[in-house]
Amino acid sequence: MIQDDIIWSCVGENFCCFKAKTKLETFCRNRYNLSGICRRKLCPLANSQYATVLEHRGKCLLYMKTIERIHTPNKMWEKIVLPDKYSDALKMIDEKLQYFPKMTINKAKQRLTRIRQYLMRMRRMKLTVQPKLVRVNKKVERRERKRENRALEVAKIEKSINNELVDRLKSGLYDGFYNFDQEEFEQMLDKIGAKYEEEEEEKEKEKEKTGGSTFVIDEEAENEMESWGKTPKIWDMEDLVDDDYEKKMKKLKKRKKGKPKFEIEFEQEVNHQQKREKN
Amino acid sequence: MTTQQLRPIVSVFPIKGKVKTIKQVPLPSVFSAPIRPDVVRFVHTNMAKNNRQAHAVSTTAGEQTSATSWGTGRAVARIPRVKGSGTGRSGQAAFGNMCRGGRMYAPKKVWRKWHRKINTNQKRYAVCSAIAATAVTPLVMSRGHRVNKLPELPLVVSDQLQSLTKTRQAVKFLKFIGAYRDVEKVIRTKKTRVGQGKYRNRRHVLRKGPMVVYARNLGIKKAFRNIPGVETASVYTLNLLKLAPGSQMGRFIIWTESAFKLLEDIYGSWEKPSKFKSGFYLPRPVMVNTDVERIIKSDQVQTVLRNRRPRSRKYGKKIQRADPYEDMSVMVKLNPYYKTKLQKQKELEEKNKKERKEIVDKSRKEYEDWLYFSEEEEEEEEEEEEEGSDEDREIEVLSDEN
Numbered sequence: 001m002i003q004d005d006i007i008w009s010c011v012g013e014n015f016c017c018f019k020a021k022t023k024l025e026t027f028c029r030n031r032y033n034l035s036g037i038c039r040r041k042l043c044p045l046a047n048s049q050y051a052t053v054l055e056h057r058g059k060c061l062l063y064m065k066t067i068e069r070i071h072t073p074n075k076m077w078e079k080i081v082l083p084d085k086y087s088d089a090l091k092m093i094d095e096k097l098q099y100f101p102k103m104t105i106n107k108a109k110q111r112l113t114r115i116r117q118y119l120m121r122m123r124r125m126k127l128t129v130q131p132k133l134v135r136v137n138k139k140v141e142r143r144e145r146k147r148e149n150r151a152l153e154v155a156k157i158e159k160s161i162n163n164e165l166v167d168r169l170k171s172g173l174y175d176g177f178y179n180f181d182q183e184e185f186e187q188m189l190d191k192i193g194a195k196y197e198e199e200e201e202e203k204e205k206e207k208e209k210t211g212g213s214t215f216v217i218d219e220e221a222e223n224e225m226e227s228w229g230k231t232p233k234i235w236d237m238e239d240l241v242d243d244d245y246e247k248k249m250k251k252l253k254k255r256k257k258g259k260p261k262f263e264i265e266f267e268q269e270v271n272h273q274q275k276r277e278k279n
Numbered sequence: 280m281t282t283q284q285l286r287p288i289v290s291v292f293p294i295k296g297k298v299k300t301i302k303q304v305p306l307p308s309v310f311s312a313p314i315r316p317d318v319v320r321f322v323h324t325n326m327a328k329n330n331r332q333a334h335a336v337s338t339t340a341g342e343q344t345s346a347t348s349w350g351t352g353r354a355v356a357r358i359p360r361v362k363g364s365g366t367g368r369s370g371q372a373a374f375g376n377m378c379r380g381g382r383m384y385a386p387k388k389v390w391r392k393w394h395r396k397i398n399t400n401q402k403r404y405a406v407c408s409a410i411a412a413t414a415v416t417p418l419v420m421s422r423g424h425r426v427n428k429l430p431e432l433p434l435v436v437s438d439q440l441q442s443l444t445k446t447r448q449a450v451k452f453l454k455f456i457g458a459y460r461d462v463e464k465v466i467r468t469k470k471t472r473v474g475q476g477k478y479r480n481r482r483h484v485l486r487k488g489p490m491v492v493y494a495r496n497l498g499i500k501k502a503f504r505n506i507p508g509v510e511t512a513s514v515y516t517l518n519l520l521k522l523a524p525g526s527q528m529g530r531f532i533i534w535t536e537s538a539f540k541l542l543e544d545i546y547g548s549w550e551k552p553s554k555f556k557s558g559f560y561l562p563r564p565v566m567v568n569t570d571v572e573r574i575i576k577s578d579q580v581q582t583v584l585r586n587r588r589p590r591s592r593k594y595g596k597k598i599q600r601a602d603p604y605e606d607m608s609v610m611v612k613l614n615p616y617y618k619t620k621l622q623k624q625k626e627l628e629e630k631n632k633k634e635r636k637e638i639v640d641k642s643r644k645e646y647e648d649w650l651y652f653s654e655e656e657e658e659e660e661e662e663e664e665e666e667g668s669d670e671d672r673e674i675e676v677l678s679d680e681n
Contacts, residue, residue: 001570002568007415010314010316010412010421014316017421018421071431071432072431073427073428073429074430076416
């Protein structure tokens, strides 16, 4: 008490190793300072009766200093563990710092609140996954990207895959396995089936026409026939149905995506003579 | 501090074994001497000048020419110029402090006053203050010494310390007593000097560590010599420049028991003069109890004070008054005429309004009258025309028939 003013005149106004001056504020680096600011009432050196709240490993401790212990530095600070409950801790502060100046008590409580707040925040943060910020080295990134692209080009992956598959096919690995892509398989089948049917139908038609044997018409003969005028052709119901039409429709369905869409119109020849005949 | 001894007893610690008090020694009066930073600063700044070596610039520097001024009329400055020709130097300016190769302004002389005399009493005052400050823990801490682990301040140790010969023993002792942290600080912060001193045989800069004060050198000097930051001193020759380095009080000192006891004899007290400094008594404080706040708040003072006078409103706190323009009752209190004034205003307003209305109505009526009247005239004219036309038509009709 008696020394305090002398100490402040030496320390506060002159040099103190804990003092950190900035343009706006003077701070105190002393560990035991209540608020970190260099001020007469807050200086842990210039107040022989002083108290702080410090945190150690999640526990809040009340540090008290009295003039009786100033001459024994290793026993100067009395440490009291504050209870975990906030209200109890406040009560304890009130109790222990009964005869201390009011400013000290208020500051100690405020400090306790702050410490508890940041401890809570720390605990909460530990439960979540914090994103780790990693530096992006532009040069390195650029270099690696280029190298990746180059490696990709050189590897010629598709080609090698293709070769490998073909080899496997040749080796007979896939014998017996035809229905990999169910849809494509079915479409293929349909295609083949339709072709087969068509072939059969064609054969039948030819048989009808030529009575079993097929022969090729002379071009000259064809032309002569045509020049004589229109000869009534005997149309079958089957002929009316354009097989090609069906095929073509299937092809349309099988059309791949991205390819331009073509609309093909089929004209069905209406034979007026036939109609007249019927009528 | 105070004439009254704050702490009459100091513990003496051993140099090895356990950190426990082996003895208790009375606190010498020096430690109660007034702590005066202003005196210490004055004495320190002057004392620090006393170890300077004279230096000066050569007396002939810049004067070794026979230069003369060319005078006026040559379209050059009148500064003395070097005589002769055939060299670049000829015609160049010489002698002035502004000239290249000229002498400096006020060349330094060896007979400059390098040292300062300080009154002996002042010097002793400063030393006493500095010694007293070494016992004040906050001051020692503020200087930057790491004294948190010390068992006591002032730190007094048994005389066995004086007989130490090996540095290893000395380091062991420092670690034992808790003073080695200060030494570690020194080692950690050893740096190359900033500035030209580094190539003038002052290459490294060290912090100040603990100072060991002994009564008799039985090897202690050599034992502590090589430990960085640690200084030794005899009690009889305590130097202010070491006690308050940089005029900052509060050096960390380790006293040996006999040295500690000798302080009483060397610096005396207020009653008994010093045995070694003839006629020297400890300086008296101007103010014995420096806790001004406590004095003012004490019962002895408060009972004698007169009662506080009522504060003058003029320079007192700002009193919150109700706004008269918001609250009519307050306004009326302040200015009773206000109500009647308002009433009168109102009446006047209404009167004016009425008059205005009358005028407006009148003028409107006049305008309307004019308007309608003119319409009637037109109608009459139209009627006349119609009549005329009828007549004409009749004549026409007659003619048509015929």
